[in-house]
Amino acid sequence: MKLINRIMILTLVLTMALSSVGCSKSIETAAAEGPSASDEKQEIVLWLPPIGEDDAPVWEPILKEYEETNNVDVTLEIIPWDNYPEKYATAIAAGKGPDVGYMYAEMFPHFIEVGAVEDLTPYLSEEDYENFIYINDGKMMGGLYGLGIEAANPAVLYYNKDILESLGEEAPKTWADFRRISKAATQDTDGDGKIDQWGLAQGWGRSMFGDLNWNWYGFLWQAGGELYNDDLKTVRFNDEKGLKAATLLYNLKFEDEALPPNHMSKTNKEMLTTTFGEGNAAFCIWLSSAAGEILDKNFEALNYDFVLSLEDESKGTFASVDQLTLMSGAENKELAFGLMEHILNAKSMTEFHKYHPRAPISKDEPYQGDPRLQEMIETQNGVYRPLVVAPHGVEVYNQLWTQLQMMMAGEKTPQEALDSAADWSNELLADK
Amino acid sequence: MAELSQWVYDTPAKKTKRKWRIWEMTSYAYILPLLVILIGFYVIPIVMSFALSFTKYNIMQPPTYIGAKNYMKLFTDETFIKSIQNTFLFMICVVPIQTIGALLMAVWLTAWKRSWLARFVQSVMFIPVISSMILIGIVWRILLNGDTSPLNMVVDWLGFAPDWLGDSDIALFTLMGISIWKNIGYFMVLYIAGLMEIPAVYHEAAKVDGANIFQEFFAITIPCLRKTTVLVVFLGIIWSFQIFDLVYTLTGGGPGNATMTMVVHIFNLNFKQFNTGYAMTVANVLFLINATFVIVQKRFLKSDS
DSSP: OOHHHHHHHHHHHHHHHHHHHHHHHHHEEEEEESSSSOSSEEEEEEEOOOOOSSSSHHHHHHHHHHHHHTTTTEEEEEOOOOGGGHHHHEEEEEEESEEEEEOOOOTTHHHHHHOOOOGGGGOHHHHHHHTTTTTGGGETEEEEEEEEEOOOOOOEEEEEEEHHHHEEEEOOOOOHHHHHHHHHHBBBBSSSSSSBBEEEEEOOOOSSGGGGHHTTHHHHTTOOSBBBBSSSSBBOOOOOHHHHHHHHHHHHHHHHHHHHHHHHSOOOOHIIIITTTTTOOOEEEEEHIIIIIHHHHHTTOOEEEEEEEOSSSBEEEEEEEEEEOEEEEEEHHHHHHHHHHHHHSSHHHHHHHHSOOOOOTTTTOOOSSSSHHHHHHHHHHHTTTTOOOOOHHHHHHHHHHHHHHHTTTTTSSSHHHHHHHHHHHHHHHHTT | HHHHHHHHTTHHHHHHHHHHHHHHHHHHHHHHHHHHHIIIIIIHHHHHHHTTTEEEOOSOHHHHHHHTTHHHHTTTTTHHHHHHHHHHHHHHHHHHHHHHHHHHHHHHHHHTTHHHHHHHHHHHEEEEEOOOHHHHHHHHHHHHTTTHHHHHHHHHTOOOOOOTOOOTHHHHHHHHHHHHHHHHHHHHHHHHHHHHSSOOOHHHHHHHHOOOHHHHHHIIIHHHHHHHHHHHHHHHHHHTOOHHHHHHHTTTOTTTTOOOOHHHHHHIIISSSOHHHHHHHHHHHHHHHHHHHHHHHHHHHHHHH
């Protein structure tokens, strides 16, 4: 081989090796420069989950107004619920997290501890404290780490009025009513020998713990139980009250056979749309907003109503207060906080809630939620409540969900499932 | 390369050492890009994984050394124990079925290669192989979970309606079936290549001696396919241990831990529980298991040659 050929080949090899470094460097340079032609415009990255069914077009004009007023580019990314905390963790670890984020109660402790979320106390004015209805829900772990954006959308117990009427029943008030009606509703209605109507359309198939919101918390609180002890250093959902709640769910399935056969592979929302919405179940638990957004739109023939909460020792149901957060990695925190206030102001929220009817976030915002829910939201604030912000929320609830799934699959008794989850959680909390 | 070595040999003796050195450096230069990739994406992560397994680490704060605590935890971690059981069960069931299935399909296709049916089957069986596992998971979830799913309608008509993904007794077997369906085409192609290498004269001689097709199959085909079988079996084992996207898409490891596999558990530990140190511990166990099988495979192949 001629010498010149050897030199050319060696040069080619070295060029290939160096270009792999050069490429990444050029990508970094391009990223640092940003996509905008103008070097003066700052960029704010906003991460939100899918609050409604199709949010991005709804947010666009709201964000555009802020962009024009402040000469910034706002980049919105909608993060699916199922990978939500992971996306934050990996992005923050890589230094590529958002400037403004959206977090729910279970997520906060971990991200506050690692300093990823900014304390908003220095940024807030007296007016903010007066105006934002859910500002106290942002107070946690010695600071104020979020401003409520999604609240007062409690889980309610939907019931099929036709089925209850056929059984001679009225809306349930107590656990005894609920169980009796669920059992009676589970029947073969068309005489083919197969059960085609069930008491409770409840799904246990979700891979992450989000369905605890409808499947568990309400029953635990109605039994008089709590998830954590007051010192937040141990859990107590495996006490006699927790056991009572778990046993109710267990008996609904194994004694009363009131759950559809595919409940272990479907999510709770899938059960709402495929079983309850189709008129094949007496009860289903889901967000109150589903009345207008899902049931009225897609199941016009369904004759339904809802109750906020059953009563056993107490009343209680879950309603999250999800928060907008200012991330510590934001380059321009004042600008990012300004975006938060813009999103939450009466004008923006009025616009947003036209498409996703919800209770107001601030006192100067009119009520645009479902009229059927207004009285309940305004007068029964103590019945619906969010989770307490407690350490290792994500991990504890993941473990609890897994163990309750095993209980509903028949692999463990209620006591075994709760004790397993509690032992695991207490070990984690002690190791903190 | 022959010309290069000839160039070295043709050189006078006192310049030979220098030219050998240039030859060696040239060789290293050729493999340098791949070496950088291997070290950067394989060796360094393995070393880091081993080091992080002795720490408490959540990817957002610096790691804290905790000794062998993570390794002690393995013995009491219910999910880890279940994931190892499921992963081994997955391997034990999937590998023989897909190996034998691929072999039989390959033999049939090779024997009937001129027929339109064989050509059609050969093409169709390779489609799942080249499809994304995530897409396959989504499609199968609709097929197995959907109320209007034709598959469920058929089994319902036959008188049984299993909850394919929700029944903890059968969910793992459902995933095994889908995995076999996806990968059997790949192994079938490997076997077809192996069958084509068997000299035709062996089969002709067997026919002359009066052997029937079964005798030919067991006495000629299977022994001649030994190397291919070793490759198929060990690839199947390693892929079984790495099963993730199918499980994650279809069941997430549930219901409960019924379909939890080691890689899904590692993923959950790292990304859902932010327990990277312990995730690396489990990953190291998986690495050791896979490494053991690779070493055994190499010994099999070495003994063959």
